Amino acid sequence: MNHAETDQWQEAAQHLLAVNRPEQAERLVRQHLAQHPRHAFAHVVLALTLFRQQRLLEADEAANSAIRLNPQESEAFYMLSLVQANADKAALAETNIREALRLSPINSKYLGTLAWILNATTRPTEAKAAAEMGLRYDPAHVECLTQLAQAQELLQQWDPLLSTLHYLVSLRPQSSVAHQWLGQEALRREEYTQAQAHYQEALRLDPTNSKVHQGLSQTLRYQSKIGRLAHGLNRYLTFVSEGTKNRVLRAWGHFFLILIPLSLLCIPLLLFLGFESLYWRLHPEVRQLRNRPAGAPSYLRETFYRYGAVVSFVFLLVAFLPPVIWIMLKLGFPDSALGPGLTGGLTILVMSIGQALKSxxxxxxxxxxxxxxxxxxTLVLVASLGSSLWSALWPWGPPAVLVSNGLLFYCLVRGVPFTQAGRTLR
Known part of the structure; x- marks a missing residue:
């Protein structure tokens, strides 16, 4: 094969990929393969063009073809690993990137990819080691630095993370992701002015990034006293809620300490949190930030879609109270005994609402x-109140509503995204 010809088609394909024209690059590579069907590296480049078009099955096939033609081609294993990682096949992706590293051990690109896969499968200690090894070979390798920062964040190594991010921005000052990350870290440290500056720079570099919009909006929110107060209250309630679920003794102590005050103040607290949320959304800078391009859904529609399921969840939760109270009274429980139960129920209700809104x-x-x-x-809540207050529906109305509400509540919790947790590869 003529080397000048080989260099020419490879350079042309790489240029087309660099200018985001993978379809044209694919046609060029296929023309080359029509004349040289056993050129292993050409199959690797074909896999890359297909991968860039998100045609993962075809990219997988092309990478495997390259491996069959040349089992010593490390780039083929690297490409296959990328494809499998994006197809949520983490175990296979890790196996293949390790094979690429066996064939070419001193390769920062492969080590960065291995670190990415390890981070995505929640193994930050191993990911950190892989990224640091890659940086020993190439101290300015961006993917290794990015994965090192990700591992440091997962390990909560905040000071090293900040140093890594500043170095990353010095290498890639035009990186929107790096500035976004610095803004996120400044927000965590409650350095709101710095966070705003980083998020604004990230927004300038990538105006359509929804995560940057959300981060900048949160920064503006916490710069006001009322926003910081609501943030502190939310954080405290989250600590109590998560701590009690994880059997943290200190959290249980706080739970019993605030049980009565929280139940007495639950309505004012909910009104305050609702007012703060509305105040934040109507803030002039936040409203300006939320001006989106034509064709984007209205903010009212977005809010309805995002929180409608939460409101349904709350309505069904509240609908349990009237029939439960009615049944307890019919079983002979004295009115005075209902106080502690209502106190606990209202406390749990407030904490559940806060957690659901946050999720x-x-x-x-x-x-x-x-x-x-x-x-x-809404209909179930009305039926719950009606069956408990209207004597004509006694004695079967309240129990029937309680059972049907329980079934509906179960279906809603099973089907609503904010109750599900999952992690996928990027």
Whole structure:
């Protein structure tokens, strides 16, 4: 094969990929393969062009073809690993990137990819070691630095993380992701002015990045006293809620300490959190930030889709109270005995609402409208109140509503994204 010809098609394909024209690069590579079908590296480049088009099955096949033609081609194993990682086949991806490293041990690109896979499978200690080894070979390797920062974040090594991020920005000052990360870290440290500066730079570099919009919006929120107060309250309630679930003794101590005050103040607290949320959304800078391109869904629609399921969840939760109280009274429980139960119930209700709102805010925007669930939950709440207050529906009305509400609540919790946790490879 003529080397000048080989260099020419490879350079042309790489240029087309660099200018984001993978379809044209694919055609060029296929033309070359028509004349040289056993050229292993050409199959690797073909896999790359298909990968860039998200045609993962075809890319997998092309990478395997390259391996069959040349089992010593480390780039083929690297390419196959990338494809499998993006197809959520983490174990296979790790096996193949380790094979690429066996064939070419001193390769920062392969070590960065291994670190990425290890981070994505929640093995930050191993990921950190792989990224640091890659940086020993190439101290300015961006992927290794990125994965080192990711591992440091997962390990909560905050000071080393900050140093890594500053070095990353010095190497890639035009990287929106690096500035976004610095903004996120400044926000965690409650350095709101610095966070705003980094998020604004990230927004300038990537105006359509929704995570940057969200981060900048949160920064503006916490710069006001009322926002910081709500943030502190939210953080405290989250500590108590998560701590009690994880059997943390200190959290249980706080739970019993605030049980009565929280139940007495639950309505004012909910009103305060609602007011703060509305105040934040109506802030002039936040409203300006939320001006989106034509064709984007309205903010009202986005809010309805994001929090509609949470409101349904709350309505169904509240709908349990009237029939439960009615049944307890019918069983002979004295009125005075209901106080502690209501106190605990209202406390749990407030904490559940706060956790659900927080989870919904962090989840991707649902595609499906929650209108059906919201209407159904409203009807159930009305039926719950009516069956408990209207004597004509006694004695079967309240128990029937309680059972049907329990079934609906179970279905909603099983189907709503904010109650599910999952992690996928990027």
């Amino acid at each position: 919904a805010a962090e989840m991707p925007l649902p595609d499906k409208s929650p209108a059906g669930w919201l209407l159904l939950a």
